[in-house]
Amino acid sequence: MSSKVRVRFAPSPTGPLHIGGVRTALYNYLFAKKHGGDFLLRIEDTDQTRYVPGAEDYIIEALKWCGISPDEGIGGEDRGNGPYRQSERKPMYMDYVNELVANDKAYIAFDTAEELDQMRELAKAAGAANWQYNYITRGNMKNSLTLPKEEVEAKIAAGEPYVVRIKLPRDHEVRFEDIIRGWVSVNTNNMDDKVLMKADGMPTYHLANIVDDHLMEITHVIRGEEWLPSAPLHIMLYEAFGWESPSFAHLPLLLKPDGPGKLSKRDGDRLGFPVFPLEWTNPETGDVASGYREFGFFPGSFLNMLALLGWNPGTEQEVFSLEELVQAFDLSKVSKSGAKFDFEKGKWFNQLYLRKLNETELASLLKTELDKAGYSINEAHLGKVATMMSERATFPQDLVNEGTYLFERPSAYDEKALKKWNDESPAMVGDLIARFDALENFTEAEIEASFKAYLAEKELGFGKVGPVFRLAVTGMGMGPSMFTICEVLGKKETLARMNAAVEALA
RNA sequence: GGCCCGUUCGUCUAGCGGUCCAGGACGCUGCCCUUUCACGGCAGAAACACGGGUUCGAUUCCCGUACGGGUCACCA
Numbered sequence: 067m068s069s070k071v072r073v074r075f076a077p078s079p080t081g082p083l084h085i086g087g088v089r090t091a092l093y094n095y096l097f098a099k100k101h102g103g104d105f106l107l108r109i110e111d112t113d114q115t116r117y118v119p120g121a122e123d124y125i126i127e128a129l130k131w132c133g134i135s136p137d138e139g140i141g142g143e144d145r146g147n148g149p150y151r152q153s154e155r156k157p158m159y160m161d162y163v164n165e166l167v168a169n170d171k172a173y174i175a176f177d178t179a180e181e182l183d184q185m186r187e188l189a190k191a192a193g194a195a196n197w198q199y200n201y202i203t204r205g206n207m208k209n210s211l212t213l214p215k216e217e218v219e220a221k222i223a224a225g226e227p228y229v230v231r232i233k234l235p236r237d238h239e240v241r242f243e244d245i246i247r248g249w250v251s252v253n254t255n256n257m258d259d260k261v262l263m264k265a266d267g268m269p270t271y272h273l274a275n276i277v278d279d280h281l282m283e284i285t286h287v288i289r290g291e292e293w294l295p296s297a298p299l300h301i302m303l304y305e306a307f308g309w310e311s312p313s314f315a316h317l318p319l320l321l322k323p324d325g326p327g328k329l330s331k332r333d334g335d336r337l338g339f340p341v342f343p344l345e346w347t348n349p350e351t352g353d354v355a356s357g358y359r360e361f362g363f364f365p366g367s368f369l370n371m372l373a374l375l376g377w378n379p380g381t382e383q384e385v386f387s388l389e390e391l392v393q394a395f396d397l398s399k400v401s402k403s404g405a406k407f408d409f410e411k412g413k414w415f416n417q418l419y420l421r422k423l424n425e426t427e428l429a430s431l432l433k434t435e436l437d438k439a440g441y442s443i444n445e446a447h448l449g450k451v452a453t454m455m456s457e458r459a460t461f462p463q464d465l466v467n468e469g470t471y472l473f474e475r476p477s478a479y480d481e482k483a484l485k486k487w488n489d490e491s492p493a494m495v496g497d498l499i500a501r502f503d504a505l506e507n508f509t510e511a512e513i514e515a516s517f518k519a520y521l522a523e524k525e526l527g528f529g530k531v532g533p534v535f536r537l538a539v540t541g542m543g544m545g546p547s548m549f550t551i552c553e554v555l556g557k558k559e560t561l562a563r564m565n566a567a568v569e570a571l572a
Numbered sequence: 573g574g575c576c577c578g579u580u581c582g583u584c585u586a587g588c589g590g591u592c593c594a595g596g597a598c599g600c601u602g603c604c605c606u607u608u609c610a611c612g613g614c615a616g617a618a619a620c621a622c623g624g625g626u627u628c629g630a631u632u633c634c635c636g637u638a639c640g641g642g643u644c645a646c647c648a
Contacts, residue, residue, distance in 0.1 A: 264646040458610040532607035544609035
């Protein structure tokens with residue numbers, strides 16, 4: 067009888083979540099929902115020096131925008147496993163650390179950060195490999211393993227700062243089966259006695275993580291590959307406590323599209339696209355980093371894009387709603403190697419999502435964008451214009467930007483299109499003005515019929531008059547059907563523009 | 573550098589010993605549609621890192637090399 071699936075996303079509030087973090091949260095969410103389990107959000111803020119105000123709210127808002135809010139924990143329900151912020155759990159960790167020390171699974175160490183740095187430098191100067199605080203070196207350091215018991219007690223009584231380190235056994239092969247990578251094996255000889263509790267009394271990530279995952283009954287730990295090297299330590303910790311370890315799944319990293327390395331927060335807008343779900347203003351510098359939401363992405367397309375970065379269902383389906391992702395998701399189909407992030411594919415997804423919208427939805431998007439840009443049009447035309455512009459838009463703002471001539475008179479004429487304008491043009495436009503002016507209902511169909519009748523009468527080709535007509539009305543050399551544009555503009559405005567063009571370009 | 577993980581088109585990837593002179597998608601190129609642009613349709617270029625094994629047979633299994641990534645804090 068297996069217990070209920072419970073997973074957690076446990077970010078550190080050191081700044082905005084980047085898209086790699088969002089993907090980790092997404093995979094956790096998908097896995098939980100697929101198995102009818104719980105998705106928790108825990109804040110790992112054991113490092114007080116790195117706390118960034120606003121980061122926690124940002125994380126909650128980002129998940130909410132994506133539609134993958136946690137069931138339990140920060141931003142979700144408190145189901146009695148809280149607090150869900152590690153800084154608020156500080157007193158709880160002490161007992162566990164003491165238990166480990168009492169059972170000879172951990173020890174107290176007095177070495178200062180400076181002394182440790184010195185050891186590392188010395189080792190480096192001697193050309194040795196990494197200096198490690200381990201089964202060999204701990205015998206020469208200042209700790210409860212080397213110092214007499216009375217001295218240890220005296221130091222503690224005197225208020226001397228100390229840390230607690232795990233006491234790793236010598237030459238022990240640590241093995242665990244990663245859901246994505248299969249068996250991973252590391253010898254304790256290559257590991258060191260990591261600090262479990264810092265001098266300030268706060269646990270390190272390693273200790274807090276294990277204690278909390280155990281207490282919160284986490285069944286599956288799904289996290290980035292950057293944690294793979296410390297997974298053996300975590301296994302040792304579970305063993306030290308005598309607890310059953312959860313299953314692990316280490317996700318491949320999101321890599322920079324250009325140079326080497328993983329996509330990082332610092333990449334910001336250097337690459338010409340957002341790396342954060344929502345816009346973020348650095349509270350210290352005031353710098354603003356763009357977000358996918360503000361860039362015009364839909365939560366659905368954003369998630370769809372992220373989901374396929376490192377996972378695929380094994381079929382040729384690429385477009386998924388969140389519900390479909392839940393159904394199709396499978397951790398064993400997550401790939402092993404890192405994925406270079408490709409913004410072009412993301413844009414494609416957004417374009418696809420935009421086109422799936424119906425006329426009412428598009429009209430509402432257009433209205434919002436028009437308001438933002440300070441434009442307004444006859445509400446009756448909203449749907450027509452939105453639909454017309456949607457096929458050349460990737461983002462909602464393109465609905466306006468790709469056709470500003472629909473909302474204001476052209477202030478200039480496109481240089482390239484201007485080449486189509488010649489000596490005969492004013493007369494042609496003049497003829498059209500006269501014809502259009504006579505139209506009863508200035509509708510798309512009527513305008514088209516009138517225009518074509520004119521072509522037939524003068525025995526002119528569409529290519530001869532069309533571009534000139536377009537230039538006069540929109541100032542452009544390309545765009546959607548002129549007849550639709552004219553109907554939207556209305557007779558008065560269309561004729562006014564044509565007259566203005568004749569005057570300006572004569 | 574030590575340790576760990578990985579390696580199929582430019583990119584994301586399918587492939588779990590013969591179905592693969594390797595499939596899909598983004599991007600790119602060409603053609604068609606079209607007054608133009610866009611959309612759409614069609615077509616095309618484009619990859620199994622290398623070397624050894626194992627096997628009747630390797631993209632698929634094993635080993636090595638190369639390359640890439642991660643990690644080596646009283647940060648997570």
